[in-house]
Amino acid sequence: MGITQSDDKMEGWLYTIRSNRFGLQFSRKRYFTLQNNVLKSYKTIPTSEKEEPDRSAIIDSYIRVTDNGRESIHKKVFFIFTLYNTSNHNYQLKLGASSSEEAATWIHSLQDAALKKSSGNTSNIVDPPKKMWSSLRLSSIKRTRGNSMDWNFSPSLHTEAMTSDVIAPSPWKIFGCQNGLRFFKEVNDWDSHGRNGDEAIMAVGMVAGTSEAIFHTVMALGPSRSEWDFCCYRGSVVEHLDDHTDIVHQLLCSDWLSWGMGRRDLLIQRYWRREDDGTYVILYHSVIHKKCPPQSGYVRACLKSGGYVITPVNGGNKSLVKHMLAIDWKHWRLYLCPSAARSITTRMLEKVAALRELFKTKQGNCLSESYGEFEREMELAQMKKEGTQTKAQEPEEISNTDKDTLIVEEVEKQTSGRASLMDVNDTSDEFFDVPETSDSTDYDCLENESSPGLPSLNRQQPELPSAAGLVKNLQELATQKKGYMELPEVTREEENITTYSYGTTLQKDPACNVPCSWATGDPSVFLIRGENYLKDHHKINAKSTLMQMVGADWLRSGKRENDFGSRPDSIVQKYAAWGRPEFFFIVNIQIPGTTMYTIAVYYMLKTPLEEHLLLHKFVNGDDAYRNSRFKLIPYISTGSWIVKQCVGKKACLIGQALECHYYRGTNYLEIEIDVGSSTLARGVMNFVLGYFNNLVIEMAFLIQGNTQEELPESLLGTCRLNHLDVTKSVLATP
Incomplete structure (x- = not known):
């Protein structure tokens, strides 16, 4: 639809995504300005600028924007993002864009607006019109700003996100060049070479097309795929x-496989995301699914890991495409000759050259055809899902007429008997169908059709799948990768009944040789803002950390565990009981699921807090200030490519991407990071959780410096978590 953006204003067409009283979603096209x-x-x-808007809302530091990905509503694909208020999640607004590029631009602009609106800077903010969104009543929330701190925002936030903030050696080594593509193999210390010759191989090439067009072409599975994918x-x-x-x-086609090999097929889980710089990441790995058992006449190959990284270059007119595969072809002859397996995988990677030639012949104009197929595939998949669920709910012996009567009776019964918002969103109402109204109809009309006894608040359909539902789905899809395990089938070691202190459940191992251990990470591998960053945007290697890491926890529980610093059996309270002056900083990462897992790392400051002005300001600031400054740098130093x-x-x-809660004690500050507050982060974490025992995870924490007085930045602390095993997590005590 197109958007217009200037230094102080952004405008364009979007769709508001709402739900009626039955929980069914519908969209309305509206023109938005920011x-x-x-x-x-x-x-x-x-x-004119004086024209009264239909709806409006203030975007301040309490507003978060989440990327919900793509979704099909009434046969139209939208790229969804949601605005919500951290003070009350009932106040939210769900919007849809026609393309991922438009959605990303709006998300960045809204995030920038939320950061610029500091708690102490309101002089340039105009008064909002009286008519506000009923689903995003931001101006009606009372906030206490007595402890607010002044801060400024640097517009380099998203530019910074385009580059890596970790200096790490490349695990890839070139071994050949063919058909204009460079081929690399993965060589590192984590055993990327499988015993069956299924080593990780990557092809790299340049394609004359936008990253969005290439993304849709790769994702489409319809007839257009036959123009470039000779393997499928x-x-x-x-x-x-x-x-x-x-x-x-x-x-898969069989004519490109080695002589004597039968036909092959793949059943894979496909995950995708878009980075801030326009890069698309598509990841694959094999799964088992009850709806798609092995096919007669086909041997199911096992894709250990694979995918695409599509990065825009030259102003976005061209893209660097990386295609990686680590696959076990399930053929006995290839086990005896690993070079033959590499040859087949390399042949499959040559699809990148075919993709390059496709865009060259069409002069980069491949988006419309592949995008249409992408929409139809999503619509068909959702229709199958809804049809299966509807069939499971309705008795087979009921006739069509009886079904209609039953639906009417159920609607009347449920409407008259329910008065709460949560009851209206009950899952039994999900599968009613309603005709789509025209865009000219006011989207408030459908809400007004509800009975007088029901509240007129925003009736939002529950987001599916939920955290527990997503974990259940992933558990049912037993992957065929080395090192992956299903959590319900894990046999835990016998519980250690002895008591423990919080901060000591993981043992320290500086050499990182013992599984389920921790160590401090090397600060020099992380990049931070230098003294002249505001002028040259140059980052420098960190030299040291302000705090010393003194402990770590790896816990599991049936509920969320928080505020470890206040517990009498924690190392924080033990130091306080001894009258020690040290100040503690705790990072508590909550991993959602049927079983809640918690990673907590403890840092200790030996010098007085007042000597570190930025840290002192952060510790005693309000939540809005903390969310705008607390930064995390992740790094998987040992693990698979995927x-x-x-x-x-x-x-x-992290406070802008995930929901954070802060607990301030006399001698500590604890930050609780809720991974489940973001659909995207929750899906990534639940996927990575199955690989934990094969990973070395490193993290660095710091407070972002935005002014010259706050530069150069300093790392608060680093950590290295070595091969965490879910079977060795400690049960948290009440």
């Missing part, structure tokens, strides 16, 4: 798990 931290909505393009005979989406993940079945791509190596303002 200026001076005020988001306004119009039914038509405004003719037919593909289909088996199940749509969430907005970033689905299950795909591919039947996990490294999932996690990345880029600094993140």
